[in-house]
Amino acid sequence: MTLKIYIDGAEGTTGLQLKQRLLSHSETQILDIDYTKRKNLKYKLDNCSKADLIFLCLPDQDAKLMVAEIEKNFGSTKVIIDASTAHRVSEGWVYGFPELQRTQRIQIKQSNRISNPGCYPTGALALIRPLVDNKIISNSSLLVINAISGFTGGGKKIIEFFSKNEKDKFYHYSTFLNHKHNQEIKHYSLLDKSPVFCPSVGSFPQGMAVSVPLHYDWFSSNAKGKDIFELFKDNYSSEPLVTINALNSKDHLADNGFLSPEVLIGTNFIDISIFSNDQSGQIWLISRLDNLGKGASGAALQNMNLRFGFDENLGVRL
Numbered sequence: 001m002t003l004k005i006y007i008d009g010a011e012g013t014t015g016l017q018l019k020q021r022l023l024s025h026s027e028t029q030i031l032d033i034d035y036t037k038r039k040n041l042k043y044k045l046d047n048c049s050k051a052d053l054i055f056l057c058l059p060d061q062d063a064k065l066m067v068a069e070i071e072k073n074f075g076s077t078k079v080i081i082d083a084s085t086a087h088r089v090s091e092g093w094v095y096g097f098p099e100l101q102r103t104q105r106i107q108i109k110q111s112n113r114i115s116n117p118g119c120y121p122t123g124a125l126a127l128i129r130p131l132v133d134n135k136i137i138s139n140s141s142l143l144v145i146n147a148i149s150g151f152t153g154g155g156k157k158i159i160e161f162f163s164k165n166e167k168d169k170f171y172h173y174s175t176f177l178n179h180k181h182n183q184e185i186k187h188y189s190l191l192d193k194s195p196v197f198c199p200s201v202g203s204f205p206q207g208m209a210v211s212v213p214l215h216y217d218w219f220s221s222n223a224k225g226k227d228i229f230e231l232f233k234d235n236y237s238s239e240p241l242v243t244i245n246a247l248n249s250k251d252h253l254a255d256n257g258f259l260s261p262e263v264l265i266g267t268n269f270i271d272i273s274i275f276s277n278d279q280s281g282q283i284w285l286i287s288r289l290d291n292l293g294k295g296a297s298g299a300a301l302q303n304m305n306l307r308f309g310f311d312e313n314l315g316v317r318l
Contacts, residue, residue, distance in 0.1 A: 003028045003308055006047040008066060009057030011035065013152055013159070014083050017297035018055060025301070025315035027308075045073055053079045053304060060086040060180075079112045079307060081300050085180050087115040089187045096303040097122060098312070099239050099270070100129060100188060108306045116303065119153050119295025120145075120199060121184045123210030123287040126242065126270050128189040130235040136219050136228070143195035145185070147210040148261055151201050153291040162203050169203040207262035208291040216281035225276020225283055232272060240313065241294070241302075245273045264290045268298035268316040293317070 005028050009015045022028050031050060037043040048054055048070055056063045063084040070078055087093040094111040098104050108114055117125075124145050131137045148170075151162040161168075179197050186194040195212075216224060223231075229247040236242040245252050252273060253259055264271055267290055276283040289295050298316050305312045 003304075004031060004050060004052045005029065005055065005304075006031045006051035006053070007033075007055045007057060008038075008044060008047075009055075009062075009083075011038070012057050013155075013292065014296045014300075015055070015057035017292050018057065018083075018300055021297055021301050021315055021317065024317075027310055027314070028304075041069065045069060048074065048078060051078070053081065053308070055300060055304075056080060056082045056084060058084055060084045063087070076112055079114075081114045081116060081303055081307075083116045083296060083300055085118060085184070087113070088117065088121075088184045090115070095188060096299060097125060097188070098302065098306060099236070099242055100125060101133070105306055108303055109309075111307070114303050114307065116296070116300050118181045118184055119149060119208055119289070119291040120147050120179075120181045120197070120210060121188065122270070122295050122299065123147065123208060123289055124185050124195070124197075124212070125188050126272060126287045127210065127212045127285045128185075128191070128195075130232060131228075132190045134231055134235070136221065136223055136231065137214075138220060139190055140192050141218060142193060143191070143212060143214075145195045145197045145210060145212055146200075147198070147208065148200045148202050149208045149291045150204045150206040150262070152205050153208070153295065154201055158201060162201070170200060172198065172200045174199055202261070204262055206265045206290055206292050207260070207288070208295060209259065209261035209286055209288050211284060211286040214283045214285070216278075216283065224278050225274065228276070228283055228285075229274050232274065236272075241268055242270045242272065245271065247274050248276065249273065259286060259288075261288055264288055264293065266290060266293065266317055268294045268302060268313070270294055 063086040093113045093115045094107045097117045182194045271288040273286045
């Protein structure tokens with residue numbers, strides 16, 4: 001059976017990438033859309049009635065309104081994967097990060113309401129959640145997250161800014177500590193308090209690096225760099241999309257010693273590097289991913305595959 005798919009918001013950055021990936025998927029058919037009617041509610045609901053799966057690639061408020069209309073007309077029978085922030089911590093929605101915990105895939109397979117993770121939270125949770133689950137750090141730990149993303153993850157205004165601006169190559173944003181991903185990170189990391197989240201944007205289209213620096217003194221055991229490396233290696237041993245680089249490895253650094261956030265563009269991988277200094281008692285965890293791949297459309301496709309029983313990696317561009 002060919003899966004019929006309706007993408008609401010297919011003209012946006014995530015929607016365009018999702019459509020491109022779906023075109024190479026052997027088990028799906030994207031419903032043809034008259035883009036002159038794409039904002040007409042009746043027309044959108046007509047498309048929903050024909051679809052086995054609805055992807056929402058909309059602003060948060062529009063996504064909430066569309067879900068309300070879908071449920072009003074079709075109840076809970078339609079499968080929705082929402083790429084917005086609107087439902088990521090909402091009751092009745094399953095968080096679409098299969099690698100989050102052992103039971104996450106089962107929950108995704110059984111749900112008609114799947115919320116796609118944010119790009120920053122994907123990178124942050126890949127680093128923090130194993131430490132909390134294995135009681136290396138406590139739920140009361142006060143953490144700091146530093147992150148940089150390519151400008152395509154910031155929406156139309158940021159894309160336009162960097163596309164036209166040759167002077168500014170980098171900036172921090174959300175400096176009032178109110179980034180919309182804070183709630184999501186706190187909720188799924190199982191931390192009592194949201195980490196201090198320091199996002200930034202660079203003058204490159206795609207790619208992302210998320211880092212969490214830690215002191216050994218914060219650990220609940222006498223763990224050192226090698227122990228943390230072994231923990232991550234074991235935690236992700238059965239995850240084909242997560243790569244754990246060797247401890248303090250130089251193999252993934254550029255000749256000048258730099259670690260690039262752009263290396264996984266076009267893939268659905270997460271790459272984790274662990275750098276430690278036993279003498280200073282410090283460790284630096286860094287995850288890298290494609291903000292439009294594993295951080296958006298690639299994850300959406302992976303969730304679709306899980307929900308409908310396809311090969312999990314079909315069409316995700318490994």
